[in-house]
Amino acid sequence: MAGMKRLAKDTAIYGVSSIIGRFLNWLLVPMYTRVLTSTGEYGVVTELYAWTALLLIILTYGMETGFFRFINKKEEKEPMRVYGSILYSLAFTSSLFFVLILCFLNPVSNALSYSDHPEYIGMMAGIVALDAFCCLPFAYLRYQNRPIRFAAIRLSSIGLNIFLNIFFLIICPWIYERQPEWIEWFYNAEYGVGYVFVANVITTLFTFILLLPEIMPGLRQKMNFPLLKQILRYSFPILILGIAGVLNQSIDKILFKFLFEDKEYAAAQLGIYGACFKIAVVMVMFIQAFRYAYEPFIFAKNKDTDNKKSYIEAMKYFIIFALVIFLAVMFYLDIIKRFVSPDYYSGLAVVPIVMLGELFFGIYFNLSIWYKLTDQTKWGAYFSIIGCTITVIIIVLFVPRFGFMACAWASFVSNLLMMMLSYFIGQKKFPVAYDLRSAFVYGSIAAICYVAGTLPSIESVPLRLLYRSIILILFLIFIIKRDLPLSEIPVIGRYFQK
Numbered sequence: 435m436a437g438m439k440r441l442a443k444d445t446a447i448y449g450v451s452s453i454i455g456r457f458l459n460w461l462l463v464p465m466y467t468r469v470l471t472s473t474g475e476y477g478v479v480t481e482l483y484a485w486t487a488l489l490l491i492i493l494t495y496g497m498e499t500g501f502f503r504f505i506n507k508k509e510e511k512e513p514m515r516v517y518g519s520i521l522y523s524l525a526f527t528s529s530l531f532f533v534l535i536l537c538f539l540n541p542v543s544n545a546l547s548y549s550d551h552p553e554y555i556g557m558m559a560g561i562v563a564l565d566a567f568c569c570l571p572f573a574y575l576r577y578q579n580r581p582i583r584f585a586a587i588r589l590s591s592i593g594l595n596i597f598l599n600i601f602f603l604i605i606c607p608w609i610y611e612r613q614p615e616w617i618e619w620f621y622n623a624e625y626g627v628g629y630v631f632v633a634n635v636i637t638t639l640f641t642f643i644l645l646l647p648e649i650m651p652g653l654r655q656k657m658n659f660p661l662l663k664q665i666l667r668y669s670f671p672i673l674i675l676g677i678a679g680v681l682n683q684s685i686d687k688i689l690f691k692f693l694f695e696d697k698e699y700a701a702a703q704l705g706i707y708g709a710c711f712k713i714a715v716v717m718v719m720f721i722q723a724f725r726y727a728y729e730p731f732i733f734a735k736n737k738d739t740d741n742k743k744s745y746i747e748a749m750k751y752f753i754i755f756a757l758v759i760f761l762a763v764m765f766y767l768d769i770i771k772r773f774v775s776p777d778y779y780s781g782l783a784v785v786p787i788v789m790l791g792e793l794f795f796g797i798y799f800n801l802s803i804w805y806k807l808t809d810q811t812k813w814g815a816y817f818s819i820i821g822c823t824i825t826v827i828i829i830v831l832f833v834p835r836f837g838f839m840a841c842a843w844a845s846f847v848s849n850l851l852m853m854m855l856s857y858f859i860g861q862k863k864f865p866v867a868y869d870l871r872s873a874f875v876y877g878s879i880a881a882i883c884y885v886a887g888t889l890p891s892i893e894s895v896p897l898r899l900l901y902r903s904i905i906l907i908l909f910l911i912f913i914i915k916r917d918l919p920l921s922e923i924p925v926i927g928r929y930f931q932k
Contacts, residue, residue, distance in 0.1 A: 462599055463712045466630070467775040469603045475627045477691075477701035480708030482554060482631070484687035485546075486562050491680045493528055493566035496672025498573045499806065500665040505577060518655025519662045521570050528563040535559035547697065557631040564638045571648035591641040598633035671811035678818030682795075682825050682848050686833070686841035689826070693833050707838035709774045710781035713767075714788035717759055721796040742866050749800045750869050754913055756793045757880040761909060763789060765887050765902035768895050784842035786884075791842070794849035801856040804864030813863070817855050821848040872917065883909050 466476050497520050505516045535542060536556060543552035575584040606621045606629075681688075687708065691700035763770060764786055771782055798817075805813040825848040832840035860866070887905045892898040 464773045467709050467778055477705035478627050479630055480687050480704050482558055484684035487680050487684045489562045490566055491676040494569050496669030498569055499672050500669035501573050504665055514655055515658050518652045519658045521652035522657045524567050528567045532559055532563040557635050561634050561638045564642050568645055571645040574648050587644045591637050594640055595633055595637040602629035671815040674815035678822035681822045686829055689829055706778050706781040709778040710784050714785050717789045717792040745866050746868055750872050753873050757876055760789050761906055765906055787842040787846050791846040791849045794853045798853040798856055801860055804860040808864050817852045821852040824848045
């Protein structure tokens, strides 16, 4: 249980930067949906950030996982040479990408239908290049078990980004209406959504500066090409896995406008889908926080004798908390939906589908230990390619007819398929006796609670929320009595014992 306490503690601290940080960014969505002049403008944000997610995976090419694998190897006598070699590699590839985009800025902008604003593409290229490089210093902080500094940097950057968005999209227009001469030397009232990317550029530079104390020790190392070759060989399948994985998450937003002749309609629908997808991002935030703590945990735990027991417990508690999050979001959707403009309510039907798809993806991530620990990362690539292929097929065939609902179902089906493939093949390659009985029990009870909470037609919103709260509390009591003694939970346990 000590290992679970440490994992829970680190997940909680990383969650400060991931869950709370993303939540703060999530609070920008209400502003975007009300300040931007149309759902189409928010569609621009949705599309370009989908491209950013894809490019970030390509430019990190699995090196984050490779870093944890090689720096934790028993035979590795000089761990800093692993860090330094990967850092130099990422610096080279990120710089090369940025230079190439600047050289071919106009052709790329034309291809993406942003010929009127090629600077959007230039700014996003700079953001991606720096973010890809900075991913390794963040991984280094996780390796050093320094979640406090990790969270402090993340939150500082997120806080700056939020401030800049509010400054450019709310404060500056307010000043411009009253005293335009004060800010017209730097502010263009017609630029609108472009200031979202300007804020991100400034924030990314700020993050880079904060990480310099972690970057400099790596740059003082010498590049070790034989070692880098080994890491690349290990990480390349993870790159394929990552590309296919992020395509499963974002290919719908990338392809969407190309599947309609009316581009303005497509952008407007994409904006609605993107805003409602953000409601479901609560599940993504939990998975991200769990991942930050879990990946260094499993590679370090691989040296111990009780490793499989730890993986079983981690999976069980992940499923428990993910189901609680799902029910909480769905039961309080009447409140949560008010964070976006009513113009976007037509897309709320995607929320439960997307959240369940993300839950499957989180389980798939937990299952991925077998091919990462056995150095058979090619299997991860196979699963992700299959999942991506299914996603693209569903999107291309059904989006023109059913719109963004087809995007949500594509993600659901793809993640479910990858989860099942990874489990059944993993049990042959690296057997782990996961507690399937608990997973079935909790999944079934959660499904019953969901139906019981959403099926009755209760017109009064306060009564509906009260009714659903009672169901959620009963589910929590069931969890605590069956599998989650409060005395074993870090921090809470001390007060419970008292």
